[in-house]
Structures are given as structure tokens and as C-alpha cells.
Amino acid sequence: MTPDSFNYLAGLVKQRSGIVLTADKGYMLETRLAPMLRRDGIAGLDALALRLRAPGSTALAAEVVEALTTNESSFFRDGKPFEHLKKLLPKLAAARPAGHVIRIWSAACSSGQEAYSIAMTVAELGTAMAGKRVEILGTDLSREMLDRAQQAVFTQFEVQRGLPVQMLVRHFIQDGTRWRVKPELRAMARFQPFNLLDDPRSLGRFDIVFCRNVLIYFDAPTKSRVLATLAGLLPPDGVVYLGGAETVLGLTERLVPAAGERGVYEPARPAARSA
Numbered sequence: 001m002t003p004d005s006f007n008y009l010a011g012l013v014k015q016r017s018g019i020v021l022t023a024d025k026g027y028m029l030e031t032r033l034a035p036m037l038r039r040d041g042i043a044g045l046d047a048l049a050l051r052l053r054a055p056g057s058t059a060l061a062a063e064v065v066e067a068l069t070t071n072e073s074s075f076f077r078d079g080k081p082f083e084h085l086k087k088l089l090p091k092l093a094a095a096r097p098a099g100h101v102i103r104i105w106s107a108a109c110s111s112g113q114e115a116y117s118i119a120m121t122v123a124e125l126g127t128a129m130a131g132k133r134v135e136i137l138g139t140d141l142s143r144e145m146l147d148r149a150q151q152a153v154f155t156q157f158e159v160q161r162g163l164p165v166q167m168l169v170r171h172f173i174q175d176g177t178r179w180r181v182k183p184e185l186r187a188m189a190r191f192q193p194f195n196l197l198d199d200p201r202s203l204g205r206f207d208i209v210f211c212r213n214v215l216i217y218f219d220a221p222t223k224s225r226v227l228a229t230l231a232g233l234l235p236p237d238g239v240v241y242l243g244g245a246e247t248v249l250g251l252t253e254r255l256v257p258a259a260g261e262r263g264v265y266e267p268a269r270p271a272a273r274s275a
């Protein structure tokens, strides 16, 4: 692939998803895009770049971006955020008026493990939720992942990663070699496409946002923009969870780390922030 083709493909991916492809990602491009090239009879990445430059290539561009997303996920990933959520939810439920629906956003939900881990945490809390209803919205750029999340069916390998066996038995039904999320848990989550580069205000406000293991793929200005936007969706006692390798430090003053917690961020009090 010529440097010109690489720069064109990297520019297109960044513009459409925020994902930054550094010069050392040439090999990744080759391997991830190979099945698509074979299927469409495209000779190579230079030919693909040429096709993408032509008018009417929007669907192809979306496919390229989709192939370059990293969709790795697991149930109760990193553990700690879900332990924090378990303590936070009863407090939020008690602080909200009757009839309030607690809204939780899994903002790069991949195949749905994060959203269903949230749903299981809520279900396990039972009466501690003070009768408050919880609505979980899972969104992602990848249509393929959203389809999987919507199907709510996971392989033996997937349920073995991070999901305690008691929870597997309580919340899933075995279906051959696969495991299907029980309907009552499935009903707590809704999934729809959403690009984190877009304005999320159409999704409404949220009490809690999980935005984990996606900002790592973005450059600093994009991370700053996304984080500031997320802060704007939260009430003063709301929370944003980020991945273990992600932070708000140096990116926004609208969110601050929760005291003594890793990966948990709260809206800054207005007096505490200068911008």
C-alpha cells in the first residue's frame, strides 16, 4: 500500500469514527480488510482507496470503518465499576422522586456484555432499588455488534469470561452450546446505533454513563469533546465510568475522579472548574 493510500484510509476512518490509525497499523489494515477485499473482488488496499475516493462509496466506507473497530468485551469487565454501581444505584434510587426512571447508557456497548452486566447488577439489587425502574440504552457504531447485542445469545467461551456461574444460571437459558439472556433481563436493555462523534442530546439525559475502552482509540481533542459532552448529560450526582487505561485528566475539567475510586468520574461542581 502506498503512503498516500494509507493516509487516505486513515483519514476516512478518523473522520467517520474518531479512531486513529498510526503509521504502524498498515498490517492491521491488511488483515482486517482482507475478507472484504476478497468478497468484493478488490485487488488490494490501493484499489480500495481508489474506490473509496469515487462518489457513491458511502456504504463501502461504513464497512471499512466497521471492520476496523475493535469489539473486544466481556461480562463484568474489570469488576470494580460494577461493584461501584451496586453501591451507587440504591443511593440514586433513594434520591430520585417516585416515578423517576433511572437511565444508564452503555455508550460503546459492542456485543452487549456491558449492558447485560448492568442489567444483572440491577436485577440482583431487587428491593434495594426502592421500586425505581431502570432503563439501559446500549449504543455502538458497529451494526454487526448491535445485532449481536440485540440477539442476546452468547457462546460458552463468552459466558465463561467474567460471569459468575450463579448469575449464568439465574439470568440465562441454555440453548444447545449457547446461552440466551432471559426475557426479563433482555427487556431491561434497548440497543440502537450511535456514533460518539455525534451530538448525543437526542438520546436524552442519563444518570449513569459507561463509556469504557473506546476513548483509547481517539486522539486527545476528540476525547476532550466526547467527555465534555457526556458531562453535560448528567445530573450533579451522576457518574461516568471509563476503562482502566482511560482518564479525564488533562482532557476536560467538567468531570473529576471520584475520591478513592478508579475509573469513576463525577461532574465537577461549577465553582471547581475554570472551563
Ligand SMILES: C[S@@+](CC[C@H](N)C(=O)[O-])C[C@H]1O[C@@H](n2cnc3c(N)ncnc32)[C@H](O)[C@@H]1O
Pocket: 016, 017, 018, 019, 069, 070, 071, 072, 073, 074, 077, 107, 108, 109, 110, 111, 114, 139, 140, 141, 142, 145, 194, 195, 196, 197, 211, 212, 213, 214, 217, 243
Ligand atoms: C473495545 S469495545 C468496548 C466494549 C465495552 N465498552 C467494554 O468495555 O467491554 C469498543 C467499542 O467501541 C465502538 N466504537 C468505536 N468507535 C466508536 C464511535 N465513534 N462511536 C460509537 N462506538 C464506537 C466499537 O465498535 C467497539 O464495539
